[in-house]
Amino acid sequence: MTSSDLQNLYQELILDHSRTPHGFGLRDEVTAQSHQLNPTCGDEITLQVHAAADGTIEAIAWEGHGCAISQASASLFADLVEGMTVAEIQERIDVFREAMRSRGKIEPDEELLGDAAALGSVSRYVARVKCAMLAWVAAEDALRKLD
Amino acid sequence: MTTSTLDSPLTDAEILRIREDFPILKTEVNGHPLAYLDSGATSQRPLAVLDAEREFLTTLNSAVHRGAHTLAAEATEVFEEARAAVARFVGADDDEIIWTSNATEAINLVAYAFSNASAGRGGADAERFRLGEGDEIVTTEMEHHANLIPWQELAARTGATLRVIPLDDDGALRLDEIETHITERTKVVAVTHVSNVLGVINPIDQLIGAAHAVGALVLLDACQSAPHLPLDVKQLDVDFAVLSGHKMLGPTGVGALYGRRELLAAMPPFLTGGSMITTVTTTHAEYLPPPQRFEAGTQRVSQAVALAAAVAYLEDVGMPRIAAHEAHLGRRLVDGLAAIDGVRVLGADIDLPRVGLASFDIPGIHSHDVGQFLDDRGIAVRVGHHCAQPLHRRLGVTSSTRASTYLYSTDAEVDAFLDGVAATIDFFGVRS
Numbered sequence: 001m002t003s004s005d006l007q008n009l010y011q012e013l014i015l016d017h018s019r020t021p022h023g024f025g026l027r028d029e030v031t032a033q034s035h036q037l038n039p040t041c042g043d044e045i046t047l048q049v050h051a052a053a054d055g056t057i058e059a060i061a062w063e064g065h066g067c068a069i070s071q072a073s074a075s076l077f078a079d080l081v082e083g084m085t086v087a088e089i090q091e092r093i094d095v096f097r098e099a100m101r102s103r104g105k106i107e108p109d110e111e112l113l114g115d116a117a118a119l120g121s122v123s124r125y126v127a128r129v130k131c132a133m134l135a136w137v138a139a140e141d142a143l144r145k146l147d
Numbered sequence: 148m149t150t151s152t153l154d155s156p157l158t159d160a161e162i163l164r165i166r167e168d169f170p171i172l173k174t175e176v177n178g179h180p181l182a183y184l185d186s187g188a189t190s191q192r193p194l195a196v197l198d199a200e201r202e203f204l205t206t207l208n209s210a211v212h213r214g215a216h217t218l219a220a221e222a223t224e225v226f227e228e229a230r231a232a233v234a235r236f237v238g239a240d241d242d243e244i245i246w247t248s249n250a251t252e253a254i255n256l257v258a259y260a261f262s263n264a265s266a267g268r269g270g271a272d273a274e275r276f277r278l279g280e281g282d283e284i285v286t287t288e289m290e291h292h293a294n295l296i297p298w299q300e301l302a303a304r305t306g307a308t309l310r311v312i313p314l315d316d317d318g319a320l321r322l323d324e325i326e327t328h329i330t331e332r333t334k335v336v337a338v339t340h341v342s343n344v345l346g347v348i349n350p351i352d353q354l355i356g357a358a359h360a361v362g363a364l365v366l367l368d369a370c371q372s373a374p375h376l377p378l379d380v381k382q383l384d385v386d387f388a389v390l391s392g393h394k395m396l397g398p399t400g401v402g403a404l405y406g407r408r409e410l411l412a413a414m415p416p417f418l419t420g421g422s423m424i425t426t427v428t429t430t431h432a433e434y435l436p437p438p439q440r441f442e443a444g445t446q447r448v449s450q451a452v453a454l455a456a457a458v459a460y461l462e463d464v465g466m467p468r469i470a471a472h473e474a475h476l477g478r479r480l481v482d483g484l485a486a487i488d489g490v491r492v493l494g495a496d497i498d499l500p501r502v503g504l505a506s507f508d509i510p511g512i513h514s515h516d517v518g519q520f521l522d523d524r525g526i527a528v529r530v531g532h533h534c535a536q537p538l539h540r541r542l543g544v545t546s547s548t549r550a551s552t553y554l555y556s557t558d559a560e561v562d563a564f565l566d567g568v569a570a571t572i573d574f575f576g577v578r579s
Contacts, residue, residue: 006519065545066515
């Protein structure tokens with residue numbers, strides 16, 4: 001009875017990440033962080049970027065609450081960007097945003113986005129794009145505060 | 148064969164006939180027949196309403212209350228007849244109904260009458276609208292943001308204090324707090340008739356009695372009651388009431404304020420400009436009496452005409468019968484949801500009559516995911532905080548899923564929704 005579109009939106013990978021999110025739990029160390037709110041549904045996230053001595057991002061730490069899409073997206077993002085440079089992360093945020101805004105026309109680049117490409121079908125549900133983008137927008141904001 | 152009485156629920160045959168008047172209900176969504184359970188957000192409109200607006204626009208359209216030509220005169224007449232129809236619908240006199248863009252504007256109109264009076268506008272009889280330090284405005288923790296924020300702002304502008312009647316753990320108004328909240332300092336009490344989240348019909352008589360006993364005015368948010376219950380503002384003895392056209396089979400862009408005649412006459416205007424004046428110089432203006440004093444600028448004429456057609460449609464079916472139908476559907480919603488393991492119905496334990504509306508939380512599944520899953524089955528519900536964040540916070544949730552019915556809703560739709568909720572829990576795998 002459940003359509004394939006919906007099965008695709010809520011793939012097992014996404015549901016798993018939403019139930020046991022990676023990177024969950026803020027750290028005490030002082031770092032750049034961003035708080036983002038989706039006023040239409042009250043979803044919230046606080047996301048920290050922790051930089052290593054060489055300038056790469058060694059970890060993403062976040063806390064928040066929201067729908068399965070927003071929680072899984074934050075978790076997948078945390079996995080994806082660990083160890084990357086700021087430029088590499090920004091490139092991925094740009095590519096992800098472009099796919100999300102494409103209304104299903106652009107398949108996310110798996111080479112660049114890894115497992116987070118599983119969120120691709122969210123772009124067909126315009127009302128849910130903000131859910132998927134929340135963590136990525138928070139990261140973009142936090143990265144800007146790094147320099 | 149049974150004969151229907153004035154307040155018996157609608158029969159299946161009658162509902163089917165009603166549904167014929169609402170072509171949108173035949174829509175398919177994601178391969179399923181639409182089950183529209185979001186009438187609390189906006190209702191669907193029958194052909195009679197659409198036709199009335201088109202008829203006006205194709206035969207009479209022109210500016211009202213100005214111009215000497217035939218169409219202008221006839222349009223003015225139809226516009227004023229529409230006002231009279233809405234007035235009759237809520238038990239008011241014709242000149243006690245003011246057109247607004249929506250209920251939010253209607254509440255702001257009253258709040259700004261207080262505000263402007265407090266700034267010295269209006270005559271001597273505007274005295275009772277003047278607020279300052281020591282005065283109190285009372286509202287409740289249950290309100291839609293539209294009946295909360297205008298009062299927050301009014302308090303901030305005037306130095307008055309906003310006091311909020313709290314809810315109990317079930318979500319019901321704490322009637323035992325009325326005495327401590329409504330006092331000699333209270334100037335206005337703003338309360339919702341029916342909660343847009345819980346669907347319960349509040350025992351407003353007690354609040355109205357307490358307010359009037361201390362000389363305070365009462366504003367009733369009737370957005371969720373006027374579409375679903377017989378409403379008589381005189382019998383309720385409220386001073387102001389607001390309603391929203393698009394929630395009662397009418398168009399968007401039109402709402403109404405009821406105000407007692409002598410209060411409207413004493414209030415300074417909110418929006419100012421054309422059509423609300425008598426004499427204007429470069430430095431001063433004299434204002435028309437109500438209702439025109441509060442209807443500055445070009446009016447939403449075709450929408451008002453369509454709203455009159457909507458109330459005619461509702462009266463034709465009969466408000467007591469609609470209320471009985473929705474009480475039945477509301478019970479079916481609440482009982483059906485409560486029977487599903489893992490569902491928490493907000494306000495389920497409140498022992499009050501209800502309209503056909505229920506909100507619920509499934510711990511572990513966000514309302515957006517619930518709504519998405521139901522949409523996949525063609526079931527339209529509302530998700531989020533429903534513009535009532537304080538109420539949700541009091542009940543310990545940030546959002547909920549809401550199903551709301553109307554006269555065209557069926558048992559089958561409610562049952563499809565209940566099946567969908569059970570399947571949602573299975574799908575997201577939180578069922579223990």
